[in-house]
Amino acid sequence: MDNHVFLITGATGAQGGAAVDALLDKGMKVRALVRDPASPAARQLADRGVELVQGDFDDAASLATAMRGVKGVFSVQLPPGREDTDSELRTGRLLVDAARAAGVEIFVHTSVARAGDQTQFVDWDSGRWWPDYWNGKSGVNDVVKAAGFPHWVVLKPAFMMDNFIPPKSAWMFPGLQDGVINSALRADTRLDLIAAADVGRFAAEAFAAPARFDRQDIDLAADSLTMGEVAATLSRVSGRAIESRALNGAGARAAGSNPGLVESQQWANVEGYQVDLATARSWGVPLESFSDWAGRHRDRFSFGTG
Template identity: 40%
Template sequence: MSTQTTGTIAVFGATGQQGGAVVDALLDQKARVRALVRDPESGRAQALAARGVELAAVRADDPASLAAALATVAGFYFMTPESNSLEEVQAEIRIGTALVDAAVQADVPHVVFNSVFGAERESGVPHHDSKHWIEEHLRKSGLRATMVRPTAFMENFTTVMAPSLEQGEIVLRLPLPEDVALKMISIRDIGRVAAALLLATAQAPGGAVELVGDELTGPEIAAAFGERAGLPARYEALPLSVLPSELDRAMFRQFAEAAEDPSDLAVVRSIEPAALDLPEWIRATGWTAPTDAAGA
């Protein structure tokens, strides 16, 4: 049985959604957290400090600042910025490489990298392959490392993938065939899984875990929202051409390809037993049906 880690955990990306969820989960476990931030005076950084998080000012292009911020930590979580262009992909790889190199210099005992589903191989999706290349650099570094690979966020159902209410019916439209199951995870559970790995209260088989809390087809997702609203529901599969960019189209192609390999949902729940499935997430967030478009 492993002994729980009690030293300081460093977090890069703590002011973002996923990194913030990791901080939340670590603080819930009374862990000491050091946030690596660009601007310690920013509102988000100061909000972390108010919760007892230590702040360390770093610059991704300053290896000395990174290594100093990682000195003496017991574990290190990092994620890299989201990439939406080839130029941003290259910048993401540079940042990830610099963070790995700094962890090597600081001799960090355990690194958890927040990657993406499918990053164990090249996929042809540039902003996913960037994570693959960072994973490869981390593997070659000699550090003890664990990869967490989130799938689609359930939180997207409140924004870009939100269902609508039309003439008294819940309608969900996605650029996925209706027989394709979408793998998904809540951001809360990304944080909880990463925290459990960092604190050594759990381990990932083989040093990597695909983060999936549920996998449902479009009609099943629509039905889950319809049940919550107490209304009929339907799903409409859209063509990929409705997406605004080739990066988005490539990502949804990968969603469809990923469905060909069913997930072992028990793996995530062995690390975080309270991981949410979609109906549980819908209830936990207090989701309510939007205004009826026809009656607006």
């Protein structure tokens, strides 16, 4: 990739970190936008040869500095908070504006499967399914597409496999450390799953071959499993007994699940990510099965009673 520089946002998180890994594997020059260059996670990036630029999504001046000389940008934003409902759209727009002003050629944005379909969801008109989340996701997608980049790609991953390992698992599945997956997912509900590493690999391929991926919305999932199948896989790879319990909403909340998370699981029962796995694989970018992913992360699991 010669001396082209690629800016990665969210580089200390799961998807941004995976993009860093994939780009470095291809020998690309990586710059990371970080809030605190002195943090342990940021220092680990620097030790691998990643250039650090201090900045914040809400600081337009710092975004302009980070964009200097950049050929491509990997974009990921945090979902809106309950008290700052337009945060994702606001910060996404600021990042896009900075990239366009700097003449960025390739903009790869990661969103979520079904973003843009939300008005078709069952009970959408009644205000169900956290509208701010879905409108923020689809809104940033629209901003990216309308910005006028020479090349853009919107990746739309389903549920992250990485949510089953710390630190995410402590919030997503609080009973998992005790060997139980409590959720409001029905026993027969299949959850579409993707590894963060695969999102990173898609981003790297898009940067390497922008014309091939140009102007594409790409739904991403490698497996579609019930929680019973997830528990069985985790039991097998860890050697510990993991149980799955399908609870109603009240039961899931009583078991420690966040109300917003319970609503998301109930959404999966009714709507779900609906990723076409064959289409996701048709791009020729290897996608990791949940079984292979779990085996690769065996040492990171912390759960079960043995």
